[in-house]
Amino acid sequence: MDSVGLHTFSKAERLCSRKVLEELFSGGHPSVSAFPLRAVFMPNDVGLVRIMVSVSKRYFKRAVLRNRIKRQLREAYRLQKEALQPLDGGLDIAFLWSSNETLPTEKVFQKMRNILCRIQESRVEKQTAQG
């Protein structure tokens, strides 16, 4: 938990289990979108936030542009992930890019911030409803 406060992005914070991904994309989990970025998320019992980033070949045929967007998204998450504090239990998030245009990094950061805040709001709402 101590590493999460820093702006790091280690292997533990990445979502790479095939099983978890299937569960996440099977439907029924909440999603938030700020076009062209969309996030699907669900709680986990690991106690960490784990994320993945995906840009479809459908939107970008060339790998260079796909990589560019994925890197922008990872940086945007890494430098703004404190928006999910305080953390109460783990969370798995998948970020999906659904546009065939790139955006300047500044814009990508704005979209990411927007999404992270809204995820946090929905979590708080859910907890208060339960409690």
Added chain:
RNA sequence: ACAGUGAACCGGCUUGUCGCUGCUCUGCGCUGUCCUUUCUGGGACAGGACAGAGGAGAGGAAAGUCCGGGCAACGCAGGGCAUCCCGCUUCCUAACGGGAAGAGGUCCGCGAGGGUCUGUUGGUGCAGAAGAAAAGAACCGCCUCGACCAAGAGGUAAGGGUGAGAAGGUGGGGUAAGAGCCUACCAGGCCGGCAGUGAUGUCGGUGCUGUGCACUCCGGGAGUUGAAAGUUCAUGUAAACCGGCGCAUACAAGAGAGGGCGGCCCGUCCGAGCCGGAGGGUAGAACGAUAGAGGGCAGCGGUGACGCGGCUCGUAGAUAAAUGACAAGCAUUCCUGCAAAGGAAUACAGAACCCGGCUUACAGGUUCACUGUACUU
């Protein structure tokens, strides 16, 4: 100087902040095992997604996945047929459909040069709404006979028009008119001599000579799959259950289910299991996997591709997939401007087992050799 041709090469740099993935070293108060043995200790080894330090981290095409090879697993008595690929010569190479040096035809360019094609005098088939006729050719024409003319009979590929192609072409002789019928030259084939490793070239002989396409034919080659290959460990475990077909044993009856040998046939071998249903488990880790037909340097051999030995260098290894994000400065090019300066642009593109090629994309730049034009001395 300008325009161009052919090769070879480069394809941004520096600094700062915060990050990512391996590697090495050190530490560890974290985890595991073991030792010591009674201390609420000490020690050893291993691990780690932990901490610190150091150092490394996309390409000339990493791309398309079009060829070839390594590597791996499985397969492999033999014969025939079919299928697919290659096709001027010699050489290079692990190999190639790649490369080098050459040969002949043809097209483009003033030129340096560039593009393209090339096994096959054989056999079979086809060749339009053109033409008389498309390979055993007579429509018109020409000539002979027909006493002359005409009908008719015969000879004839010089001329006409058609066509991509009309009996190899042109001139001369010859003839009733004509024809490689004869002859000279030219293009090609065949035979022989000479030169060349060879494709071919050249000299002599030989009247041998229609075009295009497809198939056939000739020569050479091809086992299948493809790193999601495959090996090991972990997890789970099922040689279980139900149905069908078959084998074995005993009396009788009958002759094998199923499979291998690339697709088929012959032949041959294995053979007690095979097929379906229902149901269950994993989808993790390590190896494969980064030292290789490796790069660089000069030397020697070769026209060259390339080869040989010598010295030297250490160079990404991810796995839902790292190699970055941001900022500043520099560099290059373009635009505006007398200038100072300002603005814009900096391509194509991202390793995935590894090599050799091919093809395609590409801002800008460098070097060498050569060609044409103009000018100066």
